[in-house]
Amino acid sequence: MEPVHLTDRAVIALEGGEARNFLQGLVTNDLTRLAPETGLYAALLTPQGKILFDFLIAEGDGALLLDCAADRAEALLKRLTMYRLRAPVGIALRPQLGVFAGLSGRPAERAVSFPDPRLAVLGLRSIGAVAEMPDFLQGPAVYHAERLALGVPESADFGSEKIFALDAGLEELHGVAFDKGCYVGQELTARMKHRGTARKRILMADADTALPPAGTPVLGNGTEVGEILSSYGTRGFALTRLDRLEEAPTPLLADGRPVTLAKPAWLRA
Secondary structure (H helix, E strand, C coil): CCCEECCCEEEEEEECCCHHHHHHCCECCCHHHCCCCCCEEEEEECCCCEEEEEEEEEEECCEEEEEEEHHHHHHHHHHHHHHHCCCCCEEEECCCEEEEECCCCHHHHCCEEEECCCCHHHCEEEEEEHHHCCCCCECCHHHHHHHHHHCCCCHHHHCCCCCECCCCCCCCCCCCCCCCCCCCCHHHHHHHHHHCCCCEEEEEEECCCCCCCCCCEEEECCEEEEEEEEEECCEEEEEEEHHHHHHCCCCEEECCEEEEEECCCCCCC
16 A cells, blocks of 8 residues: 555544553453554444444553544544543643554654554554655545455444444454453443354445445345445445345345445454
């Protein structure tokens, strides 16, 4: 992947001696696994186990750095502040920091860089001062084309409070630790894991023409197989009932348009 500046991402910093323990009690992954030059993928769930926010976590500049969707950053900041109560943890946006993918050489040395913890093929992720990075980098379109080709959903595809963490593939994308202590939504997530039966998953959706908008049902002979979650031209994601997909005749239709649903190579379900 060519180096890109992910201008649709923002950085929230958590500072203070209790920052790690504070976040450990909230998110789906295990902060004890975080180390220099590594990153974690994690989500903050509702008590019912549905995704509110997903983000990457790195450590640098004396803080925990959350690489999150820019259009959800203020809401995430507000939610974290609500949970903080009186804990001695500083929580703030760092607008001087940007998120980059595919950096190498000298620019990467100036940033906090780590392999993308979701899939190795997504390459190196970096958080650094925008003023110190090259100003000629491409925007996020190249990155999004790559993740769509790999079938990797993220914030805009999940919505808010709509999808359970395991239905979204967070286990396969290394975003859930089942051997850590309690966190928000942990009980239901663990129950779904131990039940061991996947009914729904986010699958790749492709069409010859533009996909219809989010919320459009995907039908097989009139039976609803799934629902479009997001569309980017002819490609997007659909939350799909796997049992119905196996039984559905082709072609599948969304708003009368033929649609193909496929599992990403990394998805075990």
